[in-house]
Amino acid sequence: MSNSTGPRRGIALLAALAGIVAAGVVLGVAELAGAxxxxxxxxxxxxxxxxxDFTPPWLKDFAIATFGTHDKLALLVGMAVTIAILAAVLGVVAYRRWALGAAGVILMGAIIVACVxxxxGASLPDAVPSVxxxxxxxxxxRLLIARLRHAAVVPAADSGTPAPAGITGTGSPTDTTDGVVHPSGSRSAATAAKPGGTxxxxxxxxxAGATAVVAAAAAGGGRLLSGARNNIAALRDSLQFPAPASPAPALPAGxxxxxxxVTPFVTPNGxxxxxxxxxxxxxxxxDDWVLRVHxxxxxxxxxSFQDLLDADLIERHITLTCxxxxVGGYLAGTAKWLGYPLREVLARARPLDGAxxxxxxxxxxxxxxxxxxxxxxxxxxxxxVAMNGEPLPVEHGFPVRMVVPGLYGYVSATKWVVDLEVTRFADRTAYWTDRGxxxxxxxxxxxxxxxxxxFASVDAGTVMIGGVAWSQQRGITAVEVSVDGGDWEAVDLAAEASVDTWRQWSYGVDLEPGLHTVRARAxxxxxxxxxxxxxxTVPNGASGWQSVQFTVK
Structure with missing residues (x-):
């Protein structure tokens, strides 16, 4: 049976492996250069x-609903699988026709450069790591494909099995369009086979193994070098903030x-x-951070950052919500924030009529x-500039972010903020408003x-029910629960810190063994x-009453 239509399955798998290893080199070396x-x-x-950037809202919602705060990890895993598949295909193509495989690699490189x-804020030099x-x-x-072609010729000649496409039974190259020099025909197939296919x-x-090790070392070295060059952790540890001109009011008892x-009233940064x-x-x-107001x-x-430190800072407990x-989700949290009032920034800028x-x-x-x-x-x-008594974590916007009570984050809570443009809704749009x-x-x-x-299981007797409620800028005045479809009953509200924070609550009810349902409303x-x-959630946030089922045993 002729194998002229392509490499044998084993050779194809090795060619795919060569492509994957080469892709690892692309990413590893680029990571090192990118440091x-x-x-x-x-x-x-x-x-x-x-x-x-190009993710449609429905896919973004699906990712958050499915993976929660691990959505970025899921994206990276998905990217890794996709890159591996594409690289494997390019490896097989390169084995069969080097010119086509090389063109595919160059095309992928061009796409990466375009993404960069x-x-x-990108500039032309930023393309250097990808190139x-x-x-x-x-x-x-090219190195791995050349090795693979040599490996493919030897067992074919020695065992009498048909040679792969482009290789004659004597070891003479019959396809020179791929640019890879095949084993010379100056020796007989039997002679070439003497060392053995193994x-x-x-x-x-x-x-392949050595190349993969080099790729991994390059990637690891790039990460270490980047960390050494950008030691934000040490910078955060060295920061000291002045006492706020207006400290946060002490949280009331209860x-x-x-x-x-029930979740802690103040959410830990982590x-x-x-x-x-x-x-x-x-x-x-x-030192790098500058905010432009225009x-x-x-x-x-x-x-500048020093301008903020020299200003009259205020400190407040504020609940943020995504x-x-x-309904019933956990993308909400309360922290003590230290910062400079945005109304003071705008008062200095003096917005024009019509903005x-x-x-x-x-x-x-x-x-x-x-x-x-x-x-x-x-x-x-x-x-x-600070969160719960320490500089902002880098994941939450270090060195400066916006915190605005009463608005969802997609229209207010910009992290790593560097630009404020006073304008009109009719003239300018933002990241998520562009997406519906x-x-x-x-x-x-x-x-x-x-x-x-x-779906929890609790002991019979008095079952304690608890949770939180929020209505930033309006304040929670009551929370009620309904058990098993019964009448709505008022719960015990915890003390209120301010209208800009959530309010916790509790309720006790005697329940018999069996399946029960509780609903809550504020x-x-x-x-x-x-x-x-x-x-x-699309286009302006979820609504409705949460319902929870649990078992009393």
């Missing part, structure tokens, strides 16, 4: 960030629900939810459109049942009872 450039200049970050150069990585990968693939295959595996298992579009966390130093204003100016939070929006932009290109009046009223919207979300995102009133959790001081109308 001297911005993080977004490396291929994985550039491609992943570009994918995030379209990132916010260097592509060249290194191309050379690695030795030649071992040579291929040795080359803000925490007495029900075991547990605070993270939802953003940054695949690689921006590594900005306090647009429809009488005075354009810039603020618009992607489903109605502030477009805030992150160092990684994300943007949010915040209604101008919200940033000028008496709410404590701030440029935050509402221009304004006031947070909806919500009650969440945390104890018992769905009332706020402005709009009244939380709506029972179910709504998806």
């Amino acid at each position: 001297f450039f911005r993080a977004s200049a490396t291929p994985v970050i550039a491609m992943g960030s570009t994918f995030i 150069l379209t990132r916010a 260097v990585g592509t060249v290194a990968g191309l050379l690695a693939l 030795t030649s295959r071992r040579g291929f595996f040795a080359a 803000v925490q629900s007495p029900v075991p298992g 547990d605070f939810y993270r939802i953003d579009t940054a695949l690689s966390v921006p590594q900005l130093t306090t 647009g429809m204003v009488e005075e354009e100016f810039e603020l 618009v992607s939070n489903p 109605d929006m502030v477009l805030s932009t992150s160092s990684d290109g994300f943007s949010a459109s915040t209604p101008l009046p919200v940033l000028q009223d008496d709410r404590d919207a701030i440029l935050a 979300w509402s221009e304004e995102g006031p947070i909806k009133t919500m009650a969440r049942v945390e104890v018992p959790q769905s 009332t706020d001081a402005a709009d009244g009872l939380q709506t029972d109308q179910r709504a998806d």
